Amino acid sequence: MVLVNLILILLAGGVIAWLAERQHPLLPRWIALITILFDLGYFLTYMSDLSWSQIAIVPNPTDATTWLLHYKAEWIPRFGISFELAMDGLSLLMVILTLVLGAVAVSSSWTDIKQRTGFFEANLLWTLAGVLGVFLALDLFLFFLFWEVMLVPMYLMIAIWGHEGRGYASMKFFIFTQVSGLMMLLAILVLVMLNHSNTGVYSFSYFELLDHKVGGDIAFYLMLGFFVAFLVKLPGFPVHTWLPDAHTQAPTAGSVILAGILLKTGAYGLIRFVVPLFPNEALAFSPIAMGLGVAGIIYGAVLALGQDDFKRLVAYSSVSHMGFVLLGVFAWNALALQGAVMQMIAHGFSTAALFMIAGSLQERMHTRDMSKMGGLWQNMPRMGAVAMFFALASLGLPGLGNFVAEFMVLVGLFAVAPWIAAVAALGLIVAAIYSLMMMQRAFQGKPDEGRRLPDYGLREMLTMTVMIVGLIWLGLYPQPVLDTAQPVLDSLMQMVGSVAEPTKVAGLMP
Amino acid sequence: MTMIELQSILPLIVLSIAIVQLMLLIAFRRGHALTAGFTVAGLLLTLASIPLAVAVGPQQLSLLSVDAFGMFFTVLLLGVSLASTLLAWEYLRHRKARSEEFYLLLLLATLGALVLAFANHVASLLLGMELLGVSLYTMIAYPEKGKLPMEAGIKYLVLSGCASAVLLFGFALIYAAVGSLSFVGIGERLAEVSDNQVLILTGSALVLAGIGFKLSVVPFHMWTPDVYQGAPLPVTGFLATVSKGAIFVALLRLFVEAQLHQFTTLLTALSVLAVASMLVGNLLALQQQNLKRLLSYSSIAHFGYLLITLVAIGILSGSKLAVEAASYYVVAYVVTTLAAFAVISLLSSDGGDEKQLVTDLTGLFWHRPLLAGILTLSLLSLAGIPLTVGFIGKFYLITAGIEGALWVLLGALVVGSAIGIYYYLRIIYVMTLEGDNKVVEHSTPWLGESVAVLLAVLVVWLGVLPQPLMVYVGGFF
Numbered sequence: 001m002v003l004v005n006l007i008l009i010l011l012a013g014g015v016i017a018w019l020a021e022r023q024h025p026l027l028p029r030w031i032a033l034i035t036i037l038f039d040l041g042y043f044l045t046y047m048s049d050l051s052w053s054q055i056a057i058v059p060n061p062t063d064a065t066t067w068l069l070h071y072k073a074e075w076i077p078r079f080g081i082s083f084e085l086a087m088d089g090l091s092l093l094m095v096i097l098t099l100v101l102g103a104v105a106v107s108s109s110w111t112d113i114k115q116r117t118g119f120f121e122a123n124l125l126w127t128l129a130g131v132l133g134v135f136l137a138l139d140l141f142l143f144f145l146f147w148e149v150m151l152v153p154m155y156l157m158i159a160i161w162g163h164e165g166r167g168y169a170s171m172k173f174f175i176f177t178q179v180s181g182l183m184m185l186l187a188i189l190v191l192v193m194l195n196h197s198n199t200g201v202y203s204f205s206y207f208e209l210l211d212h213k214v215g216g217d218i219a220f221y222l223m224l225g226f227f228v229a230f231l232v233k234l235p236g237f238p239v240h241t242w243l244p245d246a247h248t249q250a251p252t253a254g255s256v257i258l259a260g261i262l263l264k265t266g267a268y269g270l271i272r273f274v275v276p277l278f279p280n281e282a283l284a285f286s287p288i289a290m291g292l293g294v295a296g297i298i299y300g301a302v303l304a305l306g307q308d309d310f311k312r313l314v315a316y317s318s319v320s321h322m323g324f325v326l327l328g329v330f331a332w333n334a335l336a337l338q339g340a341v342m343q344m345i346a347h348g349f350s351t352a353a354l355f356m357i358a359g360s361l362q363e364r365m366h367t368r369d370m371s372k373m374g375g376l377w378q379n380m381p382r383m384g385a386v387a388m389f390f391a392l393a394s395l396g397l398p399g400l401g402n403f404v405a406e407f408m409v410l411v412g413l414f415a416v417a418p419w420i421a422a423v424a425a426l427g428l429i430v431a432a433i434y435s436l437m438m439m440q441r442a443f444q445g446k447p448d449e450g451r452r453l454p455d456y457g458l459r460e461m462l463t464m465t466v467m468i469v470g471l472i473w474l475g476l477y478p479q480p481v482l483d484t485a486q487p488v489l490d491s492l493m494q495m496v497g498s499v500a501e502p503t504k505v506a507g508l509m510p
Numbered sequence: 511m512t513m514i515e516l517q518s519i520l521p522l523i524v525l526s527i528a529i530v531q532l533m534l535l536i537a538f539r540r541g542h543a544l545t546a547g548f549t550v551a552g553l554l555l556t557l558a559s560i561p562l563a564v565a566v567g568p569q570q571l572s573l574l575s576v577d578a579f580g581m582f583f584t585v586l587l588l589g590v591s592l593a594s595t596l597l598a599w600e601y602l603r604h605r606k607a608r609s610e611e612f613y614l615l616l617l618l619a620t621l622g623a624l625v626l627a628f629a630n631h632v633a634s635l636l637l638g639m640e641l642l643g644v645s646l647y648t649m650i651a652y653p654e655k656g657k658l659p660m661e662a663g664i665k666y667l668v669l670s671g672c673a674s675a676v677l678l679f680g681f682a683l684i685y686a687a688v689g690s691l692s693f694v695g696i697g698e699r700l701a702e703v704s705d706n707q708v709l710i711l712t713g714s715a716l717v718l719a720g721i722g723f724k725l726s727v728v729p730f731h732m733w734t735p736d737v738y739q740g741a742p743l744p745v746t747g748f749l750a751t752v753s754k755g756a757i758f759v760a761l762l763r764l765f766v767e768a769q770l771h772q773f774t775t776l777l778t779a780l781s782v783l784a785v786a787s788m789l790v791g792n793l794l795a796l797q798q799q800n801l802k803r804l805l806s807y808s809s810i811a812h813f814g815y816l817l818i819t820l821v822a823i824g825i826l827s828g829s830k831l832a833v834e835a836a837s838y839y840v841v842a843y844v845v846t847t848l849a850a851f852a853v854i855s856l857l858s859s860d861g862g863d864e865k866q867l868v869t870d871l872t873g874l875f876w877h878r879p880l881l882a883g884i885l886t887l888s889l890l891s892l893a894g895i896p897l898t899v900g901f902i903g904k905f906y907l908i909t910a911g912i913e914g915a916l917w918v919l920l921g922a923l924v925v926g927s928a929i930g931i932y933y934y935l936r937i938i939y940v941m942t943l944e945g946d947n948k949v950v951e952h953s954t955p956w957l958g959e960s961v962a963v964l965l966a967v968l969v970v971w972l973g974v975l976p977q978p979l980m981v982y983v984g985g986f987f
Contacts, residue, residue, distance in 0.1 A: 078980040079909075116876075145896040152895065155935070160942045167939055174935055178895075179928040186908060186920065193912045 002046050003071050003085040003136050006095070007129050009039045014125035021118025029113075032106045032121035036128070040099040047092070058487040058494070059088045062210045064138070068092065076141075079192075080202035084139040089484040090341065094135040094268055097348050100466070101260040102128045107463040108356045109253035112363055113161055120161055120253075123153035127257055134265045138206040140188045143273075147229075147265070148181055154254070154262065162249040163362075169242075169249035176242040180232040187225025190218070191277070210276060210495075223278035223285065230274065233266030236326050237296035240319045247315035248368070252359025255311065259318050260352035264344045267325045271340070271492070275329065279496035282330070289330040290413075294423050296323030301430035305437070310368045311358045313438055314351060317394060320427055321347045321402070327424060328409040334493055336412025339405050341485045346401030346474050350393040353467045357387050360460065361442070364453045370438065375447025380455040384443045386464045393471050395435040396428050401474030511571075518569040518576040520559040521584055522624055528552030529617045536610045546599040549613040553592045553620070560585060572692075574628040575763075579837075579986040583627040583759045586841060590751050590848055591620040593961050597855050598744040600958035604861030612652055616748070619645035623756035630767060632681045632691040635760055636674070639724070642753055643670050649748070650741040662740025669723065669733045677720025683713030693767035700772055714776055718783075724757045725813045726806075728786040735798075738806035739866070743858055746802055747851030750809050751844045758816060762836055766987055771824030780821050784919055787814025788926035795933050800866050801854055804933060805847070808892060811926055812843050818907050818923065822914035830984065831913055835906035837983040838976075842891070842903030845972065849888040849965035853881045856958045868937055873945020880959065882941045884966040889934040891969050894927055899972035 013035025017028040050068065060066040069087040076082075087095070105124060113120045130150025137143040151174055158170035188204070194214050196202050203209065214222065232239045243263075247255050275282050282289075300319030307313040321343065328340025360383065361376075362368050377384030393400040396407075406428065414421040456464070474481065516523070532548055560581060568577040595616060602609040622641030629635040647670070651663025685691055687709040688699035700710065723730040738746050770776055791811030798804035819836035823829055857871075857878075858864040865871070874882040891900030904927070911920045972979060 076977045076980070078977055078984070148896045148901075152890065156942065159939050171932065171935055171939065175928065175931055178893075178931050179924070182924050182927055185905075186912075186924065189905070189908050190912050193909065 001071060002043070003069055003087060004083075006039060006043055007132050007136075009035060009042065010125045010129035010132065013039075014122040014129070017125065018118045018122035021116070025117050028118040028121040029106060029110060032125055033103060035125060036099055036103045036106060040096070040103070043095065043099065055089055055092075055484055056487055058491045060491065062207050064207050075139075078202075079141070079204065080208075081141045081204045082139050083142060084205060085133075085136040085142075086138045087136060088488045089486070090268070090271065090488040091135045093341065093345060093481060093484055094264060095132060097264070097345055098128060098131050098135065098261050100470075101256060101348055101352050104352055104356070104463055104466065105253040105256040105260070107459060108256050108359055109251060110459060112252050112359060116160070120157065120251075123157045124253055124257065126150075126153040127157065128261075131257075131261050131265060135268060139204045140192070140206060140209065140273075141204040143206075144181070144185055144188060147184075148178070150262075151177055154258070157254045157257075158246060158250045161251040162254070163251075164249070165245070166249045169245040172242045173246040176232050176239065180229040180239070183225045184229035187222040190225075191222055194218070206273075213277065215280070219278055220281045220284070223274060223281040226269070226274045226277070227282075227285070227289070230266040230269040231292070231326075233269070234263060234322050234326060235266070235319060236292050236322070237299050237319070238292075240296065240300070243319060244312050244315040247318070247355070248309060248311045252356060252362075255355040255359065256352040259314075259355055260348040263318065263322060264348060267322070267329070267340065267344050270326075270329045271337070276492060276495055283332065283496070286330040286332060290327055290417060290420050293323045293326030293330065294420055294427075296320065296326065297424050297427035298323075298430070301427050301434065304434040305430065308369050308371055310361060310370055310373075310438070310442065311355065312368075313370075313434065314354045314358060317354075317431065317434065318347070318351050320431065321351070321394075323427070324406055324409045324424070327413055327420070331409070331413045331416050332496070333412045333415060334489055335415075336409050337489050337492070338482055338485060339408030339410075339412055341489070342401065342408060342474070342478060342481065343405035345481065346393075346405045346471065349467045349470050349474075350390050350400075350402055353386070353390045353464060354394065356460075356463070357383065357390065360456070370441040373442040374445040375443070376453070377443040378447045379451055379453045382456040382461060386456065386461075386468070387443055388439060389468055390471075391435040391439050395432040399472070399475045401471045401478070404475055404478050514566045515569055515571055518563050518566050519571070519574060519628070520563040521556050521588075522621065522628075524559045525552065525556045525617065525621050525624065528555065529614065529621065532614055532617060536614065540608075540610055542599070542603055542609055545610040545613050546595060549595050549617060550592065552617060553588055553595065557585065557588050557592075570630075573631045573634040574625070575630040576628055577986075579759075579763065580628040582837070582982065582986075583756070583840075584624050586844060587620065587623045587627060587752055587756055590755070590844060591616065591623075591748075593848060593852065593965065594744055594748045594752070596961050597747065597852055597958050600859040600955040601742065601744050601855050604859065607652075612649065615645045615649045615652070619649065619748070620752065623752050626756040626760040629760050630693050630763065632685075632693075635764070636678065636681075638760065639677075639757065640674065642756065643674065643724075646670075646745075646749060646753060649745045650737060652742065652745070658740040659742065660740075662737045665733055665740075666737045673720045673723035673730070676716050676723075680713045680716025680718075680720060683709050683716065687713065693764055697767055697769040700769060711773065711775060714770060714773065715779065718776070718779060721757065721761050722783060725754055725761070726810050727783050727813050727817065728790045728810060729783075731787070731791070731810045734806045734810060735803040738802045739800060743802075743851060743855035743864060746805075747848055747855060750805070750851065751848045754809065754813070755840055755844045758813070758836075758840055762820070762833070765820055765823060766833060769827075771827055777821055777824040780817055780824070781916070781919060784814045784817035784821065785922040787811060787817065788922045789814075789929075792926045792929040792933075796929065798933070799868055801868055801871075801937070802866055804868070804937075805850060808930065808933070809843075809847065811930060812847075812892070814926065815839070815904070815907055815923060816843070818911050818916060818919045821916055821919060822910040825914040825916065829910070829913060830987070832910040833986055834980070834984045835910035837986060838906050838980065839903040841972065841979065841983075842899040845965060845968050846888045846891040846898070846900050849884060849962060849969055850892070852958065852962040852965055853885040853888070856881060856955055856962060859955045859958060868940055871937065871941050872943050874941040877945065881962065884962050886938050886941065887966050887969055889937055891973070893931050893934040897970065897973050899969050899976075902973055902976045 017031040020027040064070045067086045067088050071085045073083045130146050133146030155174045235243045297320050300316045304313050304316035324343050325340045328336040396403045410421050619642050622638045625638030647667045651659045726734040791807045795807035819832050822832035891898035894900045894904040
């Protein structure tokens with residue numbers, strides 16, 4: 001029931017925030033913040049009852065009772081659809097990430113949104129509720145439902161409160177995700193119908209479907225259906241083109257949620273569904289998937305070099321960073337997979353922070369064009385220092401979370417595909433160039449004389465501190481996170497173990 | 511006819527009496543509210559008579575088969591007529607036109623639709639279709655001055671007349687081949703007759719063309735946008751839901767009982783029509799600036815989707831799942847489309863010019879949030895987003911398509927829906943834009959708005975808790 005409440009609290013908070021606007025236009029943001037923090041607190045108090053030993057139990061993927069939390073209620077028995085939520089270590093991490101970044105997003109839009117604040121906060125909370133649903137749903141119908149429904153409030157956020165090109169950007173975002181989602185729906189339904197013709201029962205349950213894997217040629221196409229949907233959301237090359245537009249045009253809170261949380265649903269889907277449901281097919285596909293990952297890393301990084309728009313630069317750097325996740329998932333070893341999970345969290349923090357900085361710049365200077373900036377450090381020293389920190393995190397400075405993640409992916413990958421690892425490592429070099437260039441163009445150089453800009457205040461510094469502490473902690477002592485994800489990944493490796501001898505990754509061993 | 515048989519068609523009888531009474535009432539005393547109230551009462555009485563008719567169980571009459579399938583769609587069609595009556599009342603009451611006869615026509619059309627829901631014989635099929643069609647000609651051109659409604663009415667009259675003639679000729683050819691006019695009779699004889707293939711094929715091709723016209727399936731769709739645009743908004747809504755819905759229901763029964771699926775050529779033809787409708791309908795909707803035209807193309811696409819179920823029924827020779835899918839999708843389409851038309855019609859209920867353009871909706875979210883919310887919901891349902899009935903409908907279609915392994919049709923469905931999202935979203939986007947913020951004084955049409963709210967509730971309810979309806983429509987045939 002805890003899992004249901006987690007989602008319900010956010011939904012109800014959204015409705016209250018919407019209604020509260022009539023009382024006072026500033027009330028909704030407080031309600032949103034309190035709702036998210038309450039949700040987080042509620043979750044953590046409940047979780048604190050669990051001991052580490054419980055988390056360390058390797059969950060049996062086909063037996064829901066071995067998971068940390070499990071909730072199931074009958075919903076549409078005609079097709080064997082149930083309201084089934086479950087949580088293991090991986091979803092635990094994702095839930096915490098979602099709620100923390102959700103609070104950050106509310107804070108980042110504190111002064112930014114002046115129109116229709118109630119509806120804005122409502123959409124924000126509903127998006128978060130949808131994302132939580134995606135991370136927790138283990139009925140494929142329910143998963144798809146959350147996957148699609150979270151688009152609507154996100155779409156409204158971009159379309160109503162976005163910047164100048166919001167119509168085009170929001171439409172592109174929606175269509176890309178929706179069309180790829182339809183392919184996933186088709187794949188889900190074929191899977192269920194195949195299961196029906198084999199066993200005689202309709203079931204959308206993850207556990208049930210894992211028990212009866214499909215084989216043959218059709219399984220490959222089904223895998224592709226899922227893969228495309230997740231690749232679009234990740235976003236992977238070459239279906240990433242919605243992301244720079246959506247990010248650039250979204251309001252700050254929208255960018256934070258998009259980059260910090262929504263992209264992770266794609267990565268989560270790959271780990272949760274594509275690999276376990278179709279291990280053989282995914283293995284056969286892994287050279288192509290890794291190729292797409294590397295292409296994304298290099299392509300995103302190179303395009304980031306050429307951007308004048310601060311937000312667009314960060315958006316392309318996201319494409320590059322998420323390439324590592326794709327590599328980590330398809331490298332088929334535990335270390336790289338850990339790296340992918342780590343990257344999901346670290347990238348969530350670092351990119352969310354960079355988007356916040358971009359948002360503050362836009363709010364203060366009414367431009368995102370870096371050629372109109374320069375010397376901002378002297379105007380706003382606190383913001384400059386914060387930006388420097390996150391630029392370094394993003395380029396992979398040792399001691400910070402992103403380094404740990406990318407390092408683990410590369411080490412794991414090197415064992416199976418050294419050449420791909422070598423090319424991917426080039427991405428790190430380009431990352432250093434574009435991150436530092438961004439710093440130089442925006443914050444270094446000669447300041448504009450007559451410019452008076454307010455520096456970061458208490459609220460902003462507090463928010464940034466949360467993320468700075470998070471990244472340093474991930475960088476210096478990542479063990480708790482690794483421990484939490486370890487059992488899940490162990491069970492995943494067990495499941496695919498029979499097919500996942502590293503040497504079997506076709507043609508990649510020297 | 512025995513008493514039991516009469517009791518089983520009680521809804522038709524009650525409605526017919528109500529029509530005669532209404533005619534007499536108008537002759538003696540005119541009054542808009544009075545007529546509308548009487549119409550509502552007549553429809554409610556008809557609905558109330560349904561339990562009595564159900565009590566005697568399914569009956570096979572010589573022209574009608576009164577079964578769960580027919581009764582279910584009777585309830586749906588009566589409900590839609592009721593909603594249309596209320597919407598028409600809101601729409602007409604601020605317009606200076608004699609509007610009493612309009613309700614008479616509406617009831618007549620409803621009677622035709624009910625006959626279609628029960629029709630198990632070519633004669634009753636044609637009877638219902640003509641009753642519906644002839645009332646619609648007049649309704650389309652009814653209250654407005656101006657050229658467009660008249661043009662639309664005449665266009666529909668001429669083309670629909672031709673389509674009926676084609677349909678009749680088709681049935682005549684089939685009759686010549688098999689010597690029976692009842693659906694079941696045709697089905698039984700089809701299997702035996704093997705030497706008259708040409709007659710049967712030509713006949714069924716003509717029937718398909720005739721019905722395809724009424725359902726506005728590509729390439730018989732040319733009339734649709736003009737008629738939708740010209741007709742007054744409540745009538746457009748009625749045409750899109752009651753008329754098309756009832757004809758599809760009749761087609762479904764014809765298809766299942768006459769076992770037309772024995773002809774693979776026919777299935778191929780249906781598949782071609784389906785793919786063409788899905789693609790052409792959605793593509794042509796992309797550039798429409800007029801809401802009514804846009805919705806007309808969208809309905810063309812939706813009937814393309816629906817044809818998938820017919821092909822699936824054919825491939826699987828009468829699969830229950832496919833019938834279930836078709837029935838559910840009809841409900842989804844009717845409820846959603848009516849909700850959309852209800853909102854647009856209410857926006858034009860102040861007596862001024864109709865708000866037909868997409869740009870007329872600018873800023874609707876901010877000055878009439880309730881209506882904008884309902885329209886958004888119905889557009890999302892048309893686009894097939896989860897938590898709405900449209901999604902469950904699409905879910906059913908895909909499931910039926912997979913069971914029949916109709917990959918090409920499913921591919922067209924995905925492509926069509928992908929295109930569809932764009933124009934549905936465009937309307938939502940326009941509604942979120944900042945308008946010129948002039949506050950228009952309008953009297954709140956509370957009656958019409960409560961109809962729209964009710965429809966919106968249905969859209970969500972059937973999308974979130976579909977199980978009871980699924981079980982019910984799973985029991986047909």
